[in-house]
Amino acid sequence: MDQEEEIKQLVLDAFQDEALYDAYVKVAEEKVFKKGELLIEQGRVCRFCYFIIKGAVRSYYAKDDKEITTSFCFEEDPVFSLESVTRQTPCPESFEALEDTVIEAVSFNDLLVLRQQFPAIERLWLLGVEAYAIWLEERLHSLQFNTAKERYQSLLQKYPYMIQRVQLRYIASYLGITLETLSRIRAQL
Structure with a gap:
């Protein structure tokens, strides 16, 4: 069984x-975000962990009027800034709904209580953080050592549904390439 x-x-x-x-139902609140709305805004402290029921979210850094997409989240994925939520510091990135999105929100404080009360929740937290760390290592390796074409092919292999749900300009940014380069790669395949 994989992770x-x-x-x-x-x-x-x-x-x-x-x-x-x-205990979970008492602290979880269902929320709806319209396409384009921010779940978490850069510079604000992240106080909630979101779990996507339906929809899509992207995270991005904004600097000098430029947005750099760092990740995409879909159904069953958690959404939060690990740094901001654990340290209670300003979030370094924003999280935007790419389509109308339904989420469950649990405050980080309530999540801490659940983790203390229920070993299964603590186990889920640890497995989730471990999976995130592995994903980050793979992403860093890919950005440093794979060609743009290899990065795009890997994305297609791992997340084939992404092309139908995410604008190409966000995918190009995520891959660390221009939209023009992505267009050329797509034309070659």
């Missing part, structure tokens, strides 16, 4: 526990 499957199974198993389920 993603392990996390999904742990979620299914954990929420079979009635006490855990009841």
Whole structure:
């Protein structure tokens, strides 16, 4: 079982526990963000962990009137700034709904209580942080050592649905290339 499957199974198993389920439902709040709305704004402290029920979100850094896309999140993905939420410091990036998005929001303080009360939640947190660290290492390696074409092909292989749901300008930014370069790569394939 790979890490993603392990996390999904742990979620299914954990929420079979009635006490855990009841405690989670008391603190989770469903919210809707319209396309273009910000879930988290750069410079503000991230106080919530969001879990996408339906929709898509991108994270990006804004500097000198330029946006650099750093990640995309879809159904079942968590959305938050790990640095900001754990240190309670201003968030270095913004998180924007790319389509109308339904999420569950849990305050970080409530999540800390759940992690202390329920070992399964703590296990989920640790597995999630571990998966995020591995993803970051893979992304860093790809940006440093793979060609633009290799990065695009890898994205197509791992996330084929992304092309239908995300604007090409955001994908180009995520890959660290211009929109023109992405167009040339797409024409070659």
